[in-house]
Amino acid sequence: MxxxxxxxxxxxxxxxxxxxxxxxxxxxxxxxxxxxxxxxxxxxxxxxxxxxxxxxxxxxxxxxxxxxxxxxxxxxxxxxxxxxxxxxxxxxxxxxxxxxxxxxxxxxxxxxxxxxxxxxxxxxxxxxxxxxxxxxxxxxxxxxxxxxxxxxxxxxxxxxxxxxxxVSPRFQPVTDPQVLARVRARYRLPERFVLYLGLIYRQKNVGGLLEAFRRLMGSVPHDLVVAGRPAFHGRRALEPLADPALAARVHLPGWIDEDDLPAVLSLAELFAFPSYYEGFGIPLLEAMACGTPVVTSTGGACPEVVGAAAPTVDPDDPDAIAAAMHAVLADPEQASRQRRLGLARARLFxxxxxxxxxxxxxxxxxxxxxxxxxxxxxxxxxxxxxxxxxxxxxxxxxxx
Missing domain, CATH: 3.40.50.2000 (Glycogen Phosphorylase B;)
Known part of the structure; x- marks a missing residue:
């Protein structure tokens, strides 16, 4: 044929x-x-x-x-x-x-x-x-x-x-200390952080994530890394950063090079992706394949991608987003369990x-x-x- x-x-x-x-x-x-x-x-x-x-x-x-x-x-x-x-x-x-x-x-x-x-x-x-x-x-x-x-x-x-x-086989946990140190230095990543990765615009609910992190940041030592670039009306999503206290805990490294994505995901202690709608949600799959615990939303195909490997919350509820993130960041056993489930889930795709x-x-x-x-x-x-x-x-x- x-x-x-x-x-x-x-x-x-x-x-x-x-x-x-x-x-x-x-x-x-x-x-x-x-x-x-x-x-x-x-x-x-x-x-x-x-x-x-x-x-x-x-x-x-x-x-x-x-x-x-x-x-x-x-x-x-x-x-x-x-x-x-x-x-x-x-x-x-x-x-x-x-x-x-x-x-x-x-x-x-x-x-x-x-x-x-x-x-x-x-x-x-x-x-x-x-x-x-x-x-x-x-x-x-x-x-x-x-x-x-x-x-x-x-x-x-x-x-x-x-x-x-x-998901590409290159997305797997990165453990080489030299690679991790190089990538951390290149993007000036904090020692402990929650990661968002993707375009920044209304559908991705980055504004809701920032509001959830504002409510969470007093109870965890982690910072928030929002890696990506603004798209259609995307800068409006960053308006919560007008709060100096929040801005001091949020890092904006811009777009991450494709070759560095597995290391950045491996460095993150949590991948937060509370999107309003996803037709699929490739970043969810890449994060799970790198062994990073995930918190996502009920929007679109997100539940379909993560299955039972990650909690899904109402994207309109910043308290629910904050609580789901806190449950992973404050409980090593919960984080470890989600890593195992995520790695197994990613192998299906x-x-x-x-x-x-x-x-x-x-x-x-x-x-x-x-x-x-x-x-x-x-x-x-x-x-x-x-x-x-x-x-x-x-x-x-x-x-x-």
Whole structure:
């Protein structure tokens, strides 16, 4: 079978770039009986994928992203006679004749549209239903997102599956004292700290975390490290730092280099992620894989990712967030238990499993058959609410 994969965004940072690189590596490794036409817009990115007999990197030129998606890609696929087209990010090539596989990385666009500018909201309102109708099948990266998708677009209910993200093997506990000391010095990290890692904007509830830490900081010696960069209206989340006492205990190191993430997570005594909504929540998985205890929220797919390995609290309740953090920081036995549970939970999410399940969908589409996948591993032990709590007022101080 000949599988075309749209790789224009493969070199991007962030979760989608990681998803593309890791998943496609897994597909290529497992699908040696197939030919993979990997479609790029950058010759340098294409060169990294050369060298395997069943992999054919192709550079397509077009004057802009839309032209690349909607002209260059379908033109190539139709001429080459590919059997299925897969885009690991978002757009669907409308003129492609082969069946297409769409990936929904989260239901943010229609669950919390307030987090996006009006141009993006307008684009998604028009484009997303068209992409979903063009796609022969849809992958959702969480069961929570799949349920939201089916509720919003009922025509997708019979042609979608959940395939969870994996976690890279490089995320594991770091114990080398020299590595830990180097990373601590590079980012000027305090001796003992709670860590938040990710973008800073309303959906992530960094403002609620700061308020919870304000209530907690008098009873623990830890500081709070908020590592990331502000996104859409994200600076509002940092307004609680106008309090000098709170600001003195909060560190803002900025974006952490990808190579340093396992060490930073290993240094943290707790990873706090009280997000209002997550389509998946990759940082939760990375933290657990590094043996870091986690406190998260009932928002979106967070309970689905952590299972029984971490407490989930109402993101609108800073007292509950503070209490959950205190329970870990003040009790070494509780922290140790959560480390063990988190490490075991993280082992359920592998890119090998994600690739095997995705390849099964691609093969079914290539045969013009409906994919038949079992539930994702580990999902049965997790209670996934039909509708997780959302913020009562995203413009409130606690929402950032």
């Amino acid at each position: 000949r599988i075309a994969v749209m790789m224009r965004h493969a070199a991007e940072g962030g979760g989608t770039g990681t998803y593309t690189r890791e998943l496609v590596r897994g597909l290529v490794d497992r699908g040696t009986c197939h030919r993979f036409d990997l479609l790029f817009d950058d010759p340098a990115a294409a060169a990294e994928w050369a060298g395997q007999a069943h992999v054919h990197p192709v550079v397509l030129r077009a004057p802009g992203r839309m032209a690349w998606d909607q002209w260059a890609v379908p033109r190539y696929c139709n001429r080459a006679g590919v059997d299925v087209v897969f885009n690991p990010k978002h757009a669907m090539p409308f003129l492609a004749k082969a069946p297409c596989l769409f990936v929904l990385h989260g239901a943010d666009w229609f669950v919390v549209p307030e987090n996006y500018g009006w141009r993006l909201r307008a684009y998604q309102a028009v484009a997303l239903p068209l992409y979903l109708r063009k796609a022969r099948h849809t992958i959702s990266v969480s069961e929570e997102s799949r349920r939201r998708l089916a509720a919003r677009f009922p025509f997708t209910a019979g042609r979608s599956n959940t395939i969870h993200h994996g 592998t890119w090998q499993t994600a690739a095997a399940r995705t390849l099964a969908v691609l093969e079914a589409l290539g045969r013009d058959e409906p994919p038949d996948l079992p539930p994702p591993p580990g999902l049965a032990e997790t209670a996934v609410p039909d509708r997780a709590p959302l913020p009562r007022d995203l413009s409130s101080p606690l929402a950032g």
